[in-house]
Amino acid sequence: MSDQIIRVSGVHKAFGDLTVLDGIDLGVERGTVLALLGPNGAGKTTLVRILATLLAPDAGTATVAGHDVVGDAAKVRATIGLTGQYAAVDELLTGEENLLMMARLSRLDHAGGRMRTAELLRRFDLVDAATRRVKTYSGGMRRRLDLAISMIGRPPVIVLDEPTTGLDPRSRLTLWAVIDELVDAGTTILLTTQYLEEAERLADRIVLIDHGRVVAEGTADELKSRLAGELVELAFADASDHARAMAVLGGRVQHPEPERLVVSVPTDGSAADIRGLLNDMERSGVPVTSIELTRPSLDDVFLELTEPAPATRLATNR
Amino acid sequence: MTTHSAAYWAASDSMTMIRRSMRHSLRDLESLLISVMLPIMLMLLFVYVFGGAIDVGTEYVNYVVPGIILLCAGYGASTTALSVSTDMHTGVIDRFRSLPIVGSAVLTGHVVASMARNAFSTLVVVAVAILVGFRPEASVLGYMGALAMVLLFVLALSWVSVVVGLVANSVEAAGAFSFFILFLPYVSSAFVPPDTMPAVLQGFADHQPVTPMIETIRALLMGTPAGDSAWTAVAWFGAIALLSFVASMSLFRRSRSR
Numbered sequence A: 001m002s003d004q005i006i007r008v009s010g011v012h013k014a015f016g017d018l019t020v021l022d023g024i025d026l027g028v029e030r031g032t033v034l035a036l037l038g039p040n041g042a043g044k045t046t047l048v049r050i051l052a053t054l055l056a057p058d059a060g061t062a063t064v065a066g067h068d069v070v071g072d073a074a075k076v077r078a079t080i081g082l083t084g085q086y087a088a089v090d091e092l093l094t095g096e097e098n099l100l101m102m103a104r105l106s107r108l109d110h111a112g113g114r115m116r117t118a119e120l121l122r123r124f125d126l127v128d129a130a131t132r133r134v135k136t137y138s139g140g141m142r143r144r145l146d147l148a149i150s151m152i153g154r155p156p157v158i159v160l161d162e163p164t165t166g167l168d169p170r171s172r173l174t175l176w177a178v179i180d181e182l183v184d185a186g187t188t189i190l191l192t193t194q195y196l197e198e199a200e201r202l203a204d205r206i207v208l209i210d211h212g213r214v215v216a217e218g219t220a221d222e223l224k225s226r227l228a229g230e231l232v233e234l235a236f237a238d239a240s241d242h243a244r245a246m247a248v249l250g251g252r253v254q255h256p257e258p259e260r261l262v263v264s265v266p267t268d269g270s271a272a273d274i275r276g277l278l279n280d281m282e283r284s285g286v287p288v289t290s291i292e293l294t295r296p297s298l299d300d301v302f303l304e305l306t307e308p309a310p311a312t313r314l315a316t317n318r
Numbered sequence B: 001m002t003t004h005s006a007a008y009w010a011a012s013d014s015m016t017m018i019r020r021s022m023r024h025s026l027r028d029l030e031s032l033l034i035s036v037m038l039p040i041m042l043m044l045l046f047v048y049v050f051g052g053a054i055d056v057g058t059e060y061v062n063y064v065v066p067g068i069i070l071l072c073a074g075y076g077a078s079t080t081a082l083s084v085s086t087d088m089h090t091g092v093i094d095r096f097r098s099l100p101i102v103g104s105a106v107l108t109g110h111v112v113a114s115m116a117r118n119a120f121s122t123l124v125v126v127a128v129a130i131l132v133g134f135r136p137e138a139s140v141l142g143y144m145g146a147l148a149m150v151l152l153f154v155l156a157l158s159w160v161s162v163v164v165g166l167v168a169n170s171v172e173a174a175g176a177f178s179f180f181i182l183f184l185p186y187v188s189s190a191f192v193p194p195d196t197m198p199a200v201l202q203g204f205a206d207h208q209p210v211t212p213m214i215e216t217i218r219a220l221l222m223g224t225p226a227g228d229s230a231w232t233a234v235a236w237f238g239a240i241a242l243l244s245f246v247a248s249m250s251l252f253r254r255s256r257s258r
Helices: A044-051 A073-079 A095-105 A110-123 A139-150 A169-184 A196-202 A220-225 A239-252 A271-283 A298-305 A310-316 B006-027 B029-053 B060-088 B092-097 B105-131 B140-167 B171-187 B199-207 B210-222 B229-257
Strands: A004-015 A018-029 A033-037 A059-064 A080-083 A157-161 A188-193 A205-210 A213-218 A231-235 A255-257 A262-266 A290-294
Touching: A004 A044, A004 A188, A018 A044, A018 A188, A018 A205, A018 A213, A033 A044, A033 A196, A044 A059, A044 A157, A044 A188, A073 A080, A080 A139, A095 A110, A095 A139, A095 B006, A110 A139, A139 A157, A139 A169, A169 A188, A169 A196, A188 A196, A196 A298, A205 A220, A205 A298, A213 A220, A213 A298, A220 A298, A231 A271, A239 A262, A239 A271, A271 A290, B006 B029, B006 B105, B029 B060, B029 B105, B060 B092, B060 B105, B060 B140, B060 B171, B060 B210, B105 B140, B105 B229, B140 B171, B140 B210, B140 B229, B171 B199, B171 B210, B199 B210, B210 B229
Parallel strands: A033 A188, A033 A205, A080 A157, A157 A188
Antiparallel strands: A004 A018, A004 A059, A205 A213, A231 A262, A231 A290, A255 A262
């Protein structure tokens, strides 16, 4: 039986004439990670703000742990920790003061707040900077502090809006490790990201949204299998070899690319299939200089399913 | 989570926010310096530069001190607009709103800090005034009354500033409000008696709320009868405080759905 701790159904949101969310439905199972993936302007942040009770939907409902984000906002707020896109930290306070203040506002008692603050400062590598004002922090340090703050009250649901944007690779790995720990401890996480690698690495399920609608949903593998599958790319020495290969392969060619002197043919990836293909070429006397096996990446899924801006379409439509 | 009543947490959240705003006040060195330097500069300017040329029938320093107190307190209170606007335009307000707290505690924090800040700068004004020859003749009750009036003035202007901070499109726009407030006391009985002004300005000066406030504080400090001006001042600033408090709360709630 499914146990969805976040449920969104038929959510619409418009700002003036601009429809940002156009009937979004999604659910997040308790204790899992859902990545909300989509191009800029797809409506990711708006959905996050609705779940965090910062915005009310125009139509549709959203619940967190059974509490309605509009009718029961206080209970929703007690359930989720939010890290927004811009570091929500107090610049004139020190890192430690920020955490202690948020601990107090999250209803932790004095001793509990101190312990939790010390723990989070350690975990996010901020011990040395703890007594410095946040004003002096680097961008990465601010984001780490911001994340620490959203975890202070140990909320069962954490919503992260582009948590690793602007982080250096090491900080990103630290954050990923923290997310793994949180999930192990039973926390449910909804994150938005523009990094497909991050979605693939962290998320149990991925929801791809574009123009305020869900365009695809599933595990990373499920999404990839929606595309043609694997391709084998055969490269040739010159144009005449390329032309002869085209004649031999005929309808099997998926992408003839004479300017690169390669052709792509679908394959199931097995050795037998590829051997058969190479034997066909051998028999026809067309020498293949090299082969390359390509699996569709999440990037391909992303580009295929979301509507690109005209300029990007030209660049990617090989 | 500790179990306490809702009222306990409302008070606790407000205290947390007050502490936050107080820390801001103490750490924003530029603003702190201005709020101390401004009274001193103005006092010296009015007493030694303009004062000699202004005849008000008494020692000018005794006449001008209430005006300088209000000028500085007004300026100090109006910077609340800047603090509120800064909060609204950074992510920190989203953080507060996504917590299970009374969101408006953050506004209360700013107003209380503003009152503490301005009580301090008022003491600086009075101390400097005494150094340059101000000789108040107030009873203890008179001093307390004068302080209470200044605090009412600061309370009202701080809530007005919160409204400005909430509706301002940018931090810069909120900052411009300080200039408007800074000029308001000039067209009152703060520095010169209104009957020396052109008729139009005199009409404004006689009827704007700063004038009865000045008159009341002057009377309280100099031990003269305040007459009706005390009631007029309390009515004006009580109403301004109440209206802008209500407006702030409603604006704060509504800005959620922006």
